[in-house]
Amino acid sequence: MSEKKTLIEAYKEANYKILGHGARDVQTLQDAFSEVDGNLESDIYGTGKIIEEFQEKMANILGKEASVFFPSGTMAQQIALRIWCDEKGIKKVAYHPLCHLEIHEEDGLKELHQIEPILLADKDRLIRLEDVTNIQKDISCLLLELPQREIGGQLPKYSMLEQISTYCRERNIKLHLDGARLFEILPYYEKTAAEVCSLFDSVYISLYKGIGGIAGAILAGDKEFIKKSKVWKRRHGGDLISLYPYIISSDYYFNQRINKMEDYYKEAGELAKLFNSCHAIKTKPELPVSNMFHVHFLLPKKEVEQILIKVYEETGVGIAPYLREMNEKECYYEVSIGDMYSKVPKDELNKSFAMLDKDLQQASK
Amino acid sequence: MSEKKTLIEAYKEANYKILGHGARDVQTLQDAFSEVDGNLESDIYGTGKIIEEFQEKMANILGKEASVFFPSGTMAQQIALRIWCDEKGIKKVAYHPLCHLEIHEEDGLKELHQIEPILLADKDRLIRLEDVTNIQKDISCLLLELPQREIGGQLPKYSMLEQISTYCRERNIKLHLDGARLFEILPYYEKTAAEVCSLFDSVYISLYKGIGGIAGAILAGDKEFIKKSKVWKRRHGGDLISLYPYIISSDYYFNQRINKMEDYYKEAGELAKLFNSCHAIKTKPELPVSNMFHVHFLLPKKEVEQILIKVYEETGVGIAPYLREMNEKECYYEVSIGDMYSKVPKDELNKSFAMLDKDLQQASK
Known part of the structure; x- marks a missing residue:
């Protein structure tokens, strides 16, 4: 019974x-490492072949100057918003009410970075251009999540994305992509990752959603942005002596699943x-x-x-x-x-x- | 030539x-995982057998009520000091001028937590009781690093430690142990880890120094402290979906080297x-x-x-x-x-x- x-x-x-x-389960790791040469040297505090090559590969795929491997998206995205806020000198950003930073991170953005989020749109629909043009306060950055996970993974029309991107550039508002599931939406948009990312100033992608790695994230943007993000990565305690368990498995499953x-x-x-x-x-x-x-x-x-x-x-x-x-x-x-x-x-x-x-x-x- | x-x-x-x-190198990981059953389920965001059992084991060894696994000591220690500062309502701590938080963390403690450190002793010697009794401001926490790495790994006499601990308890100053190399000093002190830790309110240990794991740290203390540290761990972006690559290797090398x-x-x-x-x-x-x-x-x-x-x-x-x-x-x-x-x-x-x-x-x- x-x-x-x-x-x-x-x-x-x-x-x-x-x-x-x-x-x-542990097999995920064992499979990824079964063919790796044991003599391959660990990355050391963000340096070394393993991490640098993967970062370069991801930067190229995302069409950005540089990228950095993070242990988590939570860390990567708070840092991206912090850098844009510091650059403009305004500690305000805008995002969806069901944004990961708003509902899954114990308010890290507010508690660690003192950044005030402005919530756009209703909980059950996507952000539209009018939500952005209606913002009354000056903000440093707008975060868009593609697809919007908490409402089932919805997407705006690509032309709407382009309009929002153009508007933000005109108003000196940085546009950040929460692309935890970026690769998963490319077939629908019929675009390359680099094409979608070209609308954004900074991009985060996850390596354990569709890719199916163990954990880890990539943050990509221009060189200056990435340089700053490495300083913040150390401050957050994310600059581990060895991140290779995540990097090697990310690369292994990326190659296996990207197509x-x-x-x-x-x-x-x-x-x-x-x-x-x-x-x-x-x-x-x-x-x-x-x-x-x-x-x-x-x-x-x-x-x-x-x-x-x-x-x-x-x-x-x-x-x-x-x-x-x-x-x-x-x-x-x-x-x-x-x-x-x-x-x-x-x-x-x-x-x-x-x-x-x-x-x-x-x-x- | x-x-x-x-x-x-x-x-x-x-x-x-x-x-x-x-x-x-990668062999370090491959060795640690060679005998692990592939069906063993990953930890998930801080829960599950792998992480909970290791945390309990470490709490017992350190003689504390509870412990939590962190991806890095940088994250663990900033969080420990933040919790003690919040509890007392005073954002001041004291530590050695060559403390890890002061020289290796890009000022994360100040930038993320707005905590002001008071530097005790000269750079080239250990903190003594008189340095502590001479502090003019009210502080929430004193951090002691045993051994003091940047001056070659020196240690105070055990009686000095006891005196500092007693003084701090009398004055409602929390005492935090940077025990990155705690196990390495026990033969000299002829004490158990729990005996040394009993002088401290919170303890951090590293799992990749003498233990020789891949990365990772343990923060230990009372239940209430550990509960709070898990919230901060999430805020910092350290609550990864899977930490088992570090936990399993930490446990493997701990068992191999602790004696x-x-x-x-x-x-x-x-x-x-x-x-x-x-x-x-x-x-x-x-x-x-x-x-x-x-x-x-x-x-x-x-x-x-x-x-x-x-x-x-x-x-x-x-x-x-x-x-x-x-x-x-x-x-x-x-x-x-x-x-x-x-x-x-x-x-x-x-x-x-x-x-x-x-x-x-x-x-x-």
């Missing part, structure tokens, strides 16, 4: 999983369609613009959990490892497509969604 | 090296004696109190470099990978004893020091 099984347990036990690249972003994007569209064909389910956005979207179940969390556990056990396909409660009648979770999705046999997938649909229909009555 | 060989090149090519645990600290200490004493038997060399301290000391050559850097390169080439023993200029007539470098020293055959070692002595004698004429 499995009545006491939790959703995460049932998900882990499923033969197939539709999310991500697989378990976050799969188109597949992930198409598969996200395919999967969203499957979800939207089910009773009491809506995806956000309806048509994904990257490898991610949110799945909203219009039923109480506890009921959906029981239905999902049953589906995993009977079909062997794990759909969601967790659910978050929106309110008493709705819950949701986040889908990110990686290597796992294409490993699910189509038959099994269709069977599991047919069962899910049937059970949700019954529960909705 | 090798006229153009640099000191570091000659050192790397030497058959034997007297310093450290060996090259900082070798007595050997390292004795070998440092033996080696310092060899150095002090040479012309134009003085070690600081003369009798090491840990695995480290500084070697001062009373000759110009360029001359000493040429002598050392010749000694490495002729005897195969690498003594110093670099030299730092004190002034036109003196240079020095830092010795840390690790696994490498005991691998140098005594005959070869004695031969190389005999040659070094002879060449220094000639150069001193």
